[in-house]
Amino acid sequence: MTAVERELPTDEAHDLLDLVRQLADERLRPLVDDHEQKAVFPREVFAELGAAGLLGLPYPEQHGGGGQPYTVYLQVLEELAAAWGTIGLGVSVHTLACYPVAEFGTDAQRERWLPGMLGGDQLGAYCLSETGSGSDAAALRTRAVRDGDEYVVTGSKAWITHGGVADFYELMVRTGDDGPRGISCLLADAGAPGLSVAAPERKMGFRSSQTAQVLLDGVRLDADRLIGAEGTGFNIALSALDSGRLGIAACAVGIAQAALDAAVEYARERRQFGQRIIDHQGLQFMLADMATQVAAARELMLAAARRRDAGQKFGTQAAMAKLFATDACMKVTTDAVQVLGGAGYVEDFPVERWFREAKVLQIVEGTNQVQRLVVGRSLARGPQAAPR
Structure with a gap:
């Protein structure tokens, strides 16, 4: 990629971009053609990015993030995507999946989950779309019913980036009446009983980025996995x-x-x-x-x-x-x-x-x-x- 004149606020940010360019040249570009041709998800590459501190850049350092402004984070994404689109997209989606806990979670929830999410060992997925509700996201039908100290979740999510390879899923579910005010946000681990994934989609592009439906068949989640209040999920x-x-x-x-x-x-x-x-x-x-x-x-x-x-x-x-x-x-x-x-x-x-x-x-x-x-x-x- 041609060196672009960057607007960067600190020497640390310049060093960060130099690191990203080095990773792109040494690790991403040599692998992209083979992985895209074979539709192989590069989980080992995301592990390397995590070890380099690139999976939590815009979040606070106190919870394991990089403490970088969005202007810097986005230019990192740009460099990654130029080398391998799947990697840039994957980092963006992971950052999106961390957002509900980081911005709307309680202090206890942040302390419990953010270090793992931002530290590089985990990869997230963001689950909003369904087969019948894409642009009309407020029409989603996946339902979570309160049962004592748990929610029981039933339904499916569609077009989920990292479906089947993620460690955690941010689920937008219906806990109330129809419309946006009946939607809540729940955090699910990949290993939750009843959570499964359909066969990956066969896509025109981003073939090494795994996209799949997430199936939820009576998944039981502790009530403390509710992010924000009920009805604020939308x-x-x-x-x-x-x-x-x-x-x-x-x-x-x-x-x-x-x-x-x-x-x-x-x-x-x-x-x-x-x-x-x-x-x-x-x-x-x-x-x-x-x-x-x-x-x-x-x-x-x-x-x-x-x-x-x-x-x-x-x-x-x-x-x-x-x-x-x-x-x-x-x-x-x-x-x-x-x-x-x-x-x-x-x-x-x-x-x-x-x-x-x-x-x-x-x-x-x-x-x-x-x-x-x-x-x-x-x-x-x-x-x-x-x-x-």
Whole structure:
């Protein structure tokens, strides 16, 4: 990946990015083609990232996190995704799965669970979607019934990243009436009796990232695994997604940057009609548009992250960043395939993989149509709610 001029606040952050680039070159890029081709989940790589302290970067050091601002964490994700999309996405999803306990758990719950979640030994999954409730998340049907000091959970969750390989699952379940106010959040260990996983999905891209349905057949969870109060789960879910969407934006920027770099390198070397193809104005313009899209996506993502780090509202800005960055990633990877021509369509070059991976980023953690709804509704609420 071309060295990007980074906005980093401390020498420690610069050292962190240097470490991530070294890991990407030495451990990620040599493995990605084989794992993606065979659809093998790289659990050993996540263990290495955990040992390096990269699975809890934006959370407090007192609970085992890295204490890094979101502006730094997102640039780490970008570097990881540029080297191997599955790794960037996996770190983002794990960070999302830790969020309910970190932000809404009691002090006792944080002390009990966060060190394991953030310390690198565990991997998490975030379970909101169901087969009948994707964008309409408030329509979820998985139910948890209180039985003495336990909840009994029955239902299923769909499209779960790390389904079957996670150590813990953050479950959004229905404990009350229909609608968002009847939803609660429960923490389940992977080994809970009655929790099982269906066969992994066969996907267009991110093939080494395991995605599967999580099946819940009378799973009994102690009542102290309720995160927040009953009925607050939907608010927890939406709050988590505001941050999670920035993670997806970072992955999109990383993949788009990698595709741009590959296209520029190829265009400098490939000769047609007696000159390098990058010297043809038509292709120069295409590359210039690609570079502009990547740079604009990065700046929009970091602007939202700065608001988050400053304690300001950032949900609308996160929706904008996710929308713009993932659409840009789809366009840039498509154009990268075009620049390489036939070479871009075969697996010998990674641009075809980035093209396949870009598509799902427009779908996960809220489709881009949902992001437009979020932004549009903020405008409809009036000037004080509109993004600035």
